[in-house]
Amino acid sequence: MRTLLEVFLLVVGFVLLIKGADIFVGASVDIAKRLKIPSVIIGLTVVALGTSLPEAVISISAAVGGSNDLAIGNVIGSNIFNLMFIVGFCALIKPLYVKVKEIARDYWVSVGATVLLLLLMIIFTDTIPRIGSFILFSGFVIYMVVLIRKALKNKIEEETEDDTEQSNTKTKSLVRIILFAVLGLTLIIIGGQVTVYSAVNIALTLGITERIVGLTILAVGTSLPEFVTTLIACRKKENDIAIGNIIGSNIFNIMFVLGLSGLIMPLSIDSNLIFDIAGLTLGSLVFLLFAHSGKRIVRFEGLSMVIMYAAYISLIIIF
Numbered sequence: 001m002r003t004l005l006e007v008f009l010l011v012v013g014f015v016l017l018i019k020g021a022d023i024f025v026g027a028s029v030d031i032a033k034r035l036k037i038p039s040v041i042i043g044l045t046v047v048a049l050g051t052s053l054p055e056a057v058i059s060i061s062a063a064v065g066g067s068n069d070l071a072i073g074n075v076i077g078s079n080i081f082n083l084m085f086i087v088g089f090c091a092l093i094k095p096l097y098v099k100v101k102e103i104a105r106d107y108w109v110s111v112g113a114t115v116l117l118l119l120l121m122i123i124f125t126d127t128i129p130r131i132g133s134f135i136l137f138s139g140f141v142i143y144m145v146v147l148i149r150k151a152l153k154n155k156i157e158e159e160t161e162d163d164t165e166q167s168n169t170k171t172k173s174l175v176r177i178i179l180f181a182v183l184g185l186t187l188i189i190i191g192g193q194v195t196v197y198s199a200v201n202i203a204l205t206l207g208i209t210e211r212i213v214g215l216t217i218l219a220v221g222t223s224l225p226e227f228v229t230t231l232i233a234c235r236k237k238e239n240d241i242a243i244g245n246i247i248g249s250n251i252f253n254i255m256f257v258l259g260l261s262g263l264i265m266p267l268s269i270d271s272n273l274i275f276d277i278a279g280l281t282l283g284s285l286v287f288l289l290f291a292h293s294g295k296r297i298v299r300f301e302g303l304s305m306v307i308m309y310a311a312y313i314s315l316i317i318i319f
Contacts, residue, residue, distance in 0.1 A: 006198040006201055006202050009194050009195070010195055010198050010199065013192070013198065013224075015191070016187045016190055016191025017187070017191035017192060017195065017225060018232075019187055020183075020184045020187025020190075020191055020225075021184065021225065021228040022184070022232050023180055023184030024047070024180075024181055024185050024229065025236060025238065025241060026184075026236070027177050027178070027181035028046055028181060028241065029042070029238055029241065030177045030180075031177055031178070034177065038102075038240070041147065041150070042241060042244070045147060045248060047229060047233075047244065047248070048244065048245050048246075048248025049248070050185045051188060051225035051226045051229050051245060051249055052225075052226070052253055052256075052257070053185075053225075054189060054192035054193060054222040055074060055075060055078050055222045055249075055253050056260075057189075058070070058074050058222050059071040059257045060261050062074065062214075062261075063264055063265045064264055064265055066265070067210055068268045069209075069268075070210045070211075070214040070218060071214070071261050071267065072269070072270075072273055073212075073214020073215045073218070073270075073273065074215075074218045074219055075254060075257055075258050076214075076215065076273065076276045077215035077216060077218065077219025077220070077276070078219045078223045078226075078249075078253055079114070079249075079250045079254065080215075080279060080280050080309065081223045081309070082223055082246050083246060083284060083287055084286070084287075084306070084308055085227075085305070085306055086223070086227050086230050086246060087230075087246060087287060087297065088301075088302040088303065088304070088305025088306040088308075088309065089227075089231075089302065090230055090234045090302070091299060091301060091302025091305070092299050092302035092306060093231075093234070093302075094234060095298045096234065096243070096296060096302070097239050097295065098239070098243055098291040098295060098296055099240065099243075099295075100291055100292060102240075103247060107288065109251055110247050110250045110254075110284065111281070111284045111288075113136070113251055113255050117136070117277055120135075120136075121269050121273065121274050122274065125269065125271075126268065126269060127267065127268045127269060128266060128269065130263055130266055133258065133260075133262025133267065135259075136254065136255045137256065137262075137263060138259075139259075140251070140252070140255035140259060143251065188228075189225070191225075192221065192225050195224055196218060200213060200217055200221070203216075212317065216313060226246065230245055230246060233245065272316075275316075279312055283305075283309075286304075286305065286308065287305075290305070
């Protein structure tokens with residue numbers, strides 16, 4: 001009876017996620033067009049921050065509760081899932097075009113944050129002190145300031161816009177669009193939480209360790225908003241939002257989520273997590289290689305990324 005209830009909650013969670021993502025992406029695109037802000041900026045900020053809220057809630061709660069393996073494992077696992085599985089899966093369905101020049105700076109911020117976390121783990125072998133977390137969090141604040149300034153500059157410089165798009169978006173009230181964005185985001189968060197908690201309850205009954213739960217069940221569960229949102233964005237041919245969402249979410253997860261979690265409670269380090277963060281770094285380089293190869297990630301490359309993710313999950317479960 002208990003298992004049936006958990007399965008029912010999983011289904012409800014998925015439904016909320018899918019519908020919420022559909023509403024949220026549509027509203028985000030409308031906001032971008034209405035405010036004359038490039039879609040990639042919306043993807044890197046509003047969409048990325050919104051879909052990463054489940055990771056923030058889970059990791060901060062885990063850190064406060066002393067479950068640091070869950071907090072760090074959730075973030076690292078989510079980022080690997082975002083970069084390798086979600087991007088790979090989307091490209092497997094339909095080649096994913098990547099505007100390499102436009103995402104270059106943000107992508108290297110994501111890689112830099114990953115490498116910084118790896119260095120902190122190596123330098124502070126047992127526990128990352130608050131100063132380390134402060135560096136991560138400060139980096140996020142600086143990044144957001146630069147990103148917002150860029151968005152405002154682009155808005156000022158953009159003088160013209162397609163008349164059809166302009167007339168379509170102007171017919172919609174900005175307040176109405178924002179309300180739809182909030183509604184979609186609310187459904188995403190609720191759906192993500194329902195899905196995660198039901199999945200974790202099932203997993204923990206099997207005696208799985210916190211690190212594995214964080215890297216797998218929690219990581220996949222809290223990344224479902226990114227997964228569904230990216231799929232919907234790709235279906236709507238909004239590749240800028242899709243790629244921006246993934247990169248922005250990964251930056252947000254490491255610099256904001258772990259930074260804030262570590263400021264609240266210093267993060268203890270499981271030596272096995274160094275292997276996981278190294279895997280994330282490798283995944284980042286694979287993404288860059290495929291994106292640069294032809295300005296798009298084709299089906300074969302997408303399949304390779306999904307297989308690499310499956311191989312990684314198999315390794316951490318077996319060993």
